[in-house]
Amino acid sequence: MTEILLIRHGETAWNAIKKLQGHLDIPLNAIGTRQAKALAAALQGEPLDAIFSSDLQRAVQTAGEIARLQRLSTRIDDQLRERCFGGFEGMLYSELPQRYPDAYATWRSHDPDSNFPPSADNNIGESIRQFQLRTISAITHHAQQFAGKKIAIVAHGGVLECAYRAAKNLPLHAPREITIYNASINRFQWDGEQLQLLQWGDIRHLETAETLDEFNQDKAA
Template structure:
């Protein structure tokens, strides 16, 4: 059997100020912090020796900037994929967990129990996010058969991808940890057959950046 796998190097964006203060970002276009830019340089150096054929990212600046730092080593333009935006948290965006719990206690309780079907006020259910995420990943795979592809997205989106590959319930996706600029590798042999090769690897954050 010939090797027709498409290998996705899936990276979470670097840190933002809202990550530091534990605020829900969602569709808010919050840029990388200074630390986030250092992190982006570290993951870029980590991946500089890989042979990447294409680069894609969510169209939010924190993901785009991270992707551009990586793709610069490979002479690639970053294609924007709006379907890979983070969950639209609606009225929760800009708030901390505690603030959301006080203002939307009953909805938040239901969302943590059944995020797949629970509609966030003014936002999305996780099922809706998963549908658009799958459409974006399907397009990337169809455009890059047998290639190595960079995909930079968000914690929630990456958890959905990993949960789907592993056959997990989306309601358990919070059990998958995703740190800023973590590296995940998934090999797709066909849309219905994929292997998780690496999860939440941040070894590169120990590297000193001289660039």
């Protein structure tokens, strides 16, 4: 069995105003930095064998705080990136129904094979099916590399949702049924064939550090 601590990055300025980030590389804000430090302190007494991170800086910064106290280096993997949302990226959630009514309705329907309006560089993003395959392949690859050990993976809300769906065997078209907190600890294990969920949404370290604010729920990815 490999134990996996799957962690969402700390808060960014765009999270706080519900602006969709996707592949756009937004850093932590001051709250997010405090959250990352509180997270690292909470895990300091829990030795890790490796720390992996998405290559986007909000994840790298969060992972770096953990790595510093664990005396490990952060292993960067771009396959742990957030989902690419094409032309939706950089927009407020509230703007999407007016700007792209049909595409927004399709997105909210959870069609597993739908894409997005193209971005300025003609990127149509990823379907749910493509995103799930990419992220679960990355997670299970690292778990297999460190079979029998404990690893941390710092990534994004969408990546955590993919892992939850895989562990619960939920269909791709099923609506989200969970809250995904910034800087939360979510515990899984990998038995060589299946992800299993052990604990979801541990944010006690944030409450103690008084860094959990009213917006720190289900914000833009």
